[in-house]
Amino acid sequence: MPGYRLWASALSALLALSVSACSKPEDNNKKPTPPLVSVTQAETTRLEIREQAIGTLEGIMDPTVAAEVPARVVRILASPGQVVKKGEVIALLDPQDYTLQQREAESEVARLEALLLNQQRNVERNAKLVEKNFISQFALDELETQKIAFKRQLEGARSRLETITHNGGKTRLLSPIDGKVEKQIVSPGDYVKVGDPILQIISNQKLRAHLPYPENLGGKLRPGLKVRLTTPTSDQEAEGVLREFKPVIVSTNRAIDVLVDIIDQPGWQSGASVTGNIILGEYQDAIVVPELSVVLRPAGQVVYVIKDDVAQQRIVKTGIYQDGRIQILEGLQAGETIAVDGAAFLTDQAQVQIKSEIKAQTKPEHKAQP
Template identity: 50%
Template sequence: MITIDWLSAIHWRRIAQSGFYGMILALTACQESSTEAQERKKPLPMVTVHQAQAKTVSLTQESVGTLESIIDPTIAAEIAGRVMQVLVHPGQRVKQGQVIAILDATDVRLQLQEADTEVARIEALIRNQQKMVERNQALVDKNFISKNALDDTTTQLDALKQQLSGAKSRVAAISHNGSKHRVLAPTDGVIETQIVSNGDFVKIGDPVVKLINNSRLRAHLPFPESIAKTLKPGLPLVLTTPTASNTVKTVIRDIQPQIDINSRAVDVTADIVGQADWQPGASVTGKVITGERDRTVLVPEQSVVLRPAGEVVYTLTQTNGEARTRQRVVKTGISSDGQIEILQGLQAGEWVVVDGAGFLTDDTQVQIQESQTNTKTEHTPS
């Protein structure tokens, strides 16, 4: 029988345990070194950078308003009569002088006949009176009658001539009105509303159609009362509208003196001339330049991100050949055309991360896109 001293048993047990723990430590060390290797092999975040620049920035105010047509006539009948034919329909484009409707001219023709008859009657009286004047003149020359009798006939002749002049004027007026049985378009435009139909009777001044012309439009833009003192006629104004792709540059025409009590806004107007695609009634966006600010630091809007510390940008530094980020808390101002003003926290000439800024933290090693490496990183401050 083999016997083992109990002290020897404890000794061998400790040796076995120390070997087991050593193996565990070795495995753990291997895993840690493997993890570090994987971290070293992990690709760096790819970013683009932009150099902050100091520029002159225009201070602008923007408003959304409406367009109205300055030339927006309602065409009315100029004579009384029945509508014989309407020659246009809503949405139709018409030219200046085009016939829109035809009215019954029977009454005008009868009035003209009556006026012509009156002219003929007065002309006959004048011829007869002229003969009487000639006879009386001969009798006066022979001293058969007094000169007063000649004066009476002469005065009657002058009165008839005046009547003839009035009768001819009436004929001309009726002839002129007779041409008005043809209702004409006073300007180019589009028929918005047809008010009368065939067979309707219209009086002088009754509307026939409503015409829209977009050759001259007026923009009405409400701006808050808080900036009313900075607005004045002649300030540059840039206008856009959804119905057209082009931008119109104009100036403020005038500013209504009264502030709207509901919106607390002032009505700013501007004229648009010769824009075929701009439509009355459409919305219009106006941007007015109220001033300029010199030496303003600008960066792309996407380079400014929100963090618990507030609005920040990530600047770029070079350390031992590695590009690393530094978080900078900034104070921003106005933004325009994709650029945002930096009031505090950044100087002109510093490089900031643009694409990829939203995924970064402070002191992150990054890789700059190859397209920008040759042109920008060589100037990145260390």
């Protein structure tokens, strides 16, 4: 048994020696491949100082069409959701009473016109008689007075006729604005009095944005500041000015309600949400870099400047984050080349490979011709 163990040990040593002899030595001198990075240059640009808030849109022109004369509703010509134009007939009231009153007033006007004409003739005839001393001047003056009275009565009758005609026209209700019918309040057959609502119309021609901002911005806000606005219902950006602002102090909120008017913006709708950016100021020559270029390290925020394929760490002081770019206040000059993609994996003085150079060095493969 001990001989067997000795023989097994010798065999194992022989096999180990054989494997060691057949294996290739490792290449310990092989250098690691430098990391790949994309680069760009720090640039200067005009950078706006913005404050953003999300609010709601309110319709300023949302009139309720009401009856101006008492009458019975005959027809409603615009249903909820229908788009109407300014001056379009949207409802009809019963005009029968006003038609009869108009005929009566026309008859009265015609009667007074006939009386006035006859009185004018009497005055002319009696004026000739006065010249011949057949009648006294007093009699002529009395006829002149009657003529003036008829004339004033005719003027009053004509005014009444115009009033009746005008009120009769009010039985045709017209849309006061371009808009959309929001609500139908009465139905055909209902009797309405003066002031009773009939239809409600909403218009998106003039909207007002309500934007809530924190109260600590109160000292920076002032009327006239430029505001850029967007809404989910439209692809078009609107631009307005801060019209006014007022504090909104309630038990659960401390905010400033900023008001901005929007005029004639296609697709913008009352009740929709709106995102507003107030332009508080601007930097004319701000140095900016892509957000991916700025990396957090124990020393603080850094960027890696690439010189001769070597990454040099620079500690920077940042400012505004805007549209995928970061403002650099200190630590970097405009025009310097910095790492973008791959910057998070770099260390100071690390060798790098630039992606654009690798692409330039790679030659396209050509297939062998048959």
